Amino acid sequence: xxxxxxxxxxxxxxxxxxxxxxxxxxxxxxxxxxxxxxxxxxxxxxxxxxxxxxxxxxxxxxxxxxxxxxxxxxxxxxxxxxxxxxxxxxxxxxxxxxxxxxxxxxxxxxxxxxxxxxxxxxxxxxxxxxxxxxxxxxxxxxxxxxxxxxxxxxxxxxxxxxxxxxxxxxxxxxxxxxxxxxxxxxxxxxxxxxxxxxxxxxxxxxxxxxxxxxxxxxxxxxxxxxxxxxxxxxxxxxxxxxxxxxxxxxxxxxxxxxxxxxxxxxxxxxxxxxxxxxxxxxxxxxxxxxxxxxxxxxxxxxxxxxxxxxxxxxxxxxxxxxxxxxxxxxxxxxxxxxxxxxxxxxxxxxxxxxxxxxxxxxxxxxxxxxxxxxxxxxxxxxxxxxxxxxxxxxxxxxxxxxx
Amino acid sequence: xxxxxxxxxxxxxxxxxxxxxxxxxxxxxxxxxxxxxxxxxxxxxxxxxxxxxxxxxxxxxxxxxxxxxxxxxxxxxxxxxxxxxxxxxxxxxxxxxxxxxxxxxxxxxxxxxxxxxxxxxxxxxxxxxxxxxxxxxxxxxxxxxxxxxxxxxxxxxxxxxxxxxxxxxxxxxxxxxxxxxxxxxxxxxxxxxxxxxxxxxxxxxxxxxxxxxxxxxxxxxxxxxxxxxxxxxxxxxxxxxxxxxxxxxxxxxxxxxxxxxxxxxxxxxxxxxxxxxxxxxxxxxxxxxxxxxxxxxxxxxxxxxxxxxxxxxxxxxxxxxxxxxxxxxx
Numbered sequence: 001x002x003x004x005x006x007x008x009x010x011x012x013x014x015x016x017x018x019x020x021x022x023x024x025x026x027x028x029x030x031x032x033x034x035x036x037x038x039x040x041x042x043x044x045x046x047x048x049x050x051x052x053x054x055x056x057x058x059x060x061x062x063x064x065x066x067x068x069x070x071x072x073x074x075x076x077x078x079x080x081x082x083x084x085x086x087x088x089x090x091x092x093x094x095x096x097x098x099x100x101x102x103x104x105x106x107x108x109x110x111x112x113x114x115x116x117x118x119x120x121x122x123x124x125x126x127x128x129x130x131x132x133x134x135x136x137x138x139x140x141x142x143x144x145x146x147x148x149x150x151x152x153x154x155x156x157x158x159x160x161x162x163x164x165x166x167x168x169x170x171x172x173x174x175x176x177x178x179x180x181x182x183x184x185x186x187x188x189x190x191x192x193x194x195x196x197x198x199x200x201x202x203x204x205x206x207x208x209x210x211x212x213x214x215x216x217x218x219x220x221x222x223x224x225x226x227x228x229x230x231x232x233x234x235x236x237x238x239x240x241x242x243x244x245x246x247x248x249x250x251x252x253x254x255x256x257x258x259x260x261x262x263x264x265x266x267x268x269x270x271x272x273x274x275x276x277x278x279x280x281x282x283x284x285x286x287x288x289x290x291x292x293x294x295x296x297x298x299x300x301x302x303x304x305x306x307x308x309x310x311x312x313x314x315x316x317x318x319x320x321x322x323x324x325x326x327x328x329x330x331x332x333x334x335x336x337x338x339x340x341x342x343x344x345x346x347x348x349x350x351x352x353x354x355x356x357x358x359x360x361x362x363x364x365x366x367x368x369x370x371x372x373x374x375x376x377x378x379x380x381x382x383x384x385x386x387x388x389x390x391x392x393x394x395x396x397x398x399x400x401x402x403x
Numbered sequence: 404x405x406x407x408x409x410x411x412x413x414x415x416x417x418x419x420x421x422x423x424x425x426x427x428x429x430x431x432x433x434x435x436x437x438x439x440x441x442x443x444x445x446x447x448x449x450x451x452x453x454x455x456x457x458x459x460x461x462x463x464x465x466x467x468x469x470x471x472x473x474x475x476x477x478x479x480x481x482x483x484x485x486x487x488x489x490x491x492x493x494x495x496x497x498x499x500x501x502x503x504x505x506x507x508x509x510x511x512x513x514x515x516x517x518x519x520x521x522x523x524x525x526x527x528x529x530x531x532x533x534x535x536x537x538x539x540x541x542x543x544x545x546x547x548x549x550x551x552x553x554x555x556x557x558x559x560x561x562x563x564x565x566x567x568x569x570x571x572x573x574x575x576x577x578x579x580x581x582x583x584x585x586x587x588x589x590x591x592x593x594x595x596x597x598x599x600x601x602x603x604x605x606x607x608x609x610x611x612x613x614x615x616x617x618x619x620x621x622x623x624x625x626x627x628x629x630x631x632x633x634x635x636x637x638x639x640x641x642x643x644x645x646x647x648x649x650x651x652x653x654x655x656x657x658x659x660x661x662x663x664x665x666x667x668x669x670x671x672x673x674x675x676x677x678x679x680x681x682x683x684x685x686x687x688x689x690x691x692x693x694x695x696x697x698x699x700x701x702x703x704x705x706x707x708x709x710x711x712x713x714x715x716x717x718x719x720x721x722x723x724x725x726x727x728x729x730x731x732x733x
Contacts, residue, residue: 151715165704172697342516350509354501
């Protein structure tokens with residue numbers, strides 16, 4: 001799953017080495033996250049009135065096998081991964097410009113709702129409705145960009161404000177567009193009855209596998225990820241974005257229009273999150289219901305981006321992984337609860353915040369150890385690391401890619 | 404007239420968690436650590452204090468004779484749990500020099516999930532709402548005042564929603580002002596947020612000051628979470644509905660200064676209360692829309708944005724916030 005991480009064509013060798021560290025760091029974070037999740041289950045069992053210590057192990061087994069029990073649960077991995085990938089790209093793309101788009105959930109909600117307006121009220125086909133969702137998300141995303149560029153207000157604060165404002169605005173629109181909810185008072189009409197053309201195509205696969213969670217959303221998301229990768233790595237605009245993210249003042253000095261870059265970045269970031277919303281609600285499996293708290297999908301994009309160190313192609317892998325975790329969460333229902341996924345995710349993010357530093361540290365320690373008492377690796381991690389650290393630097397830099 | 408009294412009293416009771424949260428953020432950011440985890444810490448505080456109150460302590464003799472003392476204990480529980488939780492942020496951000504926003508986000512994702520898991524384990528599988536005891540308002544009788552002698556609007560305005568958290572947080576506000584501006588400790592704390600290397604050069608232990616900043620932040624946010632639980636009624640879901648994030652906005656609104664934060668919290672809370680009561684306030688225009696309360700709910704956020712846009716020139720964040728302390732840097 002993570003092969004894509006290393007096989008991306010590297011620009012220079014220094015970057016390649018950083019990627020190795022990043023890969024190692026992500027793996028360490030994931031392992032620690034899972035370990036702590038099991039420990040926590042034991043602790044929770046301890047807190048219960050009647051403890052049964054076999055339950056955590058059964059729970060974890062169910063957790064990991066659940067996604068492979070049926071075509072529905074398996075296809076749900078990718079069904080979840082598509083919007084995660086897009087919100088992850090939204091967050092990661094903004095990260096590249098040094099912006100923290102915590103407002104992805106608001107943009108996602110906007111995109112979702114306007115896609116439904118396009119589908120139900122305007123009778124658009126699916127691709128046109130997706131375009132509408134991009135525009136709506138971009139509109140809600142560009143506002144923090146404008147505030148950042150012209151008033152220098154932290155985008156975190158504006159996008160938090162806009163998340164809630166957006167949610168209530170969507171609710172207001174919902175109530176004032178009675179044609180969008182003719183059947184139930186707080187749920188949009190089912191697309192299958194109002195406009196089947198607006199449902200994302202599945203090429204008949206759903207019927208073959210007797211499920212309803214297969215659609216081209218994941219393919220669209222992967223294509224978008226590749227486009228974002230090309231924009232970031234191969235275009236002048238991408239260079240400007242990364243340059244602004246690394247040092248805004250130096251970029252301005254070098255002649256880059258930082259304000260324009262910030263606004264455009266947030267515009268694109270919002271569009272990505274909006275598209276994510278469109279893909280979920282045009283799948284025909286869920287309807288938009290009146291919400292009183294923010295939708296979690298936008299926030300889930302943050303771990304997707306963090307775990308991938310904002311690399312667009314790595315986001316493909318991490319979103320599938322997190323899509324798997326989210327799909328697996330249902331396997332814990334009954335014994336524990338779906339929320340276990342959140343705990344695992346949070347621990348993974350917590351450790352990924354400094355895992356890069358720790359993995360550098362491990363390598364340093366190993367190097368020192370290797371110099372003092374010869375080559376005696378005693379673990380898989382050490383073996384993987386050792387050959388490189390023992391080599392002189394020039395040799396190291398000519399070395400290839402992690403498999 | 405009574406509706407205005409209710410508005411005022413609700414405004415105050417919902418301003419308290421915002422005030423505490425924003426003060427919490429202020430302590431942390433003044434020491435140089437961005438505390439985006441306020442939301443998570445508030446959830447933690449509300450969770451443990453609510454669990455503490457359900458564990459039969461209210462029905463014990465102590466709870467029957469001195470209910471306010473038990474509430475005081477719950478405040479301590481909230482503060483301690485919030486403080487301990489915030490140390491996770493401190494450890495990552497100070498000791499390991501991790502990205503503060505990322506580790507804060509991790510805590511924000513952890514807290515609500517963990518709260519539900521723990522509530523399931525402690526109460527019953529599938530039930531996460533915690534029943535808080537009723538009748539813990541500090542009413543007129545508590546102060547030895549005969550409620551019937553007061554005009555009804557005054558009684559409603561002052562005593563209908565007066566919890567122990569209200570006077571305590573006002574006390575915290577005043578103490579915060581003195582600590583921050585009139586003590587040696589406050590000066591040192593602020594210097595760590597502005598220029599830690601300079602602070603270090605005159606012998607201030609930056610790491611220690613930052614840990615203290617984060618710890619105070621956690622304690623206050625934990626209490627803020629409890630204040631939210633008290634304000635929100637007797638069936639408490641372990642969640643603070645975005646108040647932690649709003650507190651961050653209030654802190655920026657208040658320009659990292661205690662009394663301006665109070666103004667910001669009251670302002671924000673007022674609009675929020677108006678939105679809640681929009682259906683009953685006849686004089687508010689409906690613009691021909693159905694469910695117009697949703698429009699009023701957006702008002703506090705949009706007005707805050709506009710105010711921020713106009714005041715951004717004067718806005719001054721602590722200079723070194725968000726940057727891990729590196730003694731070798733100049």
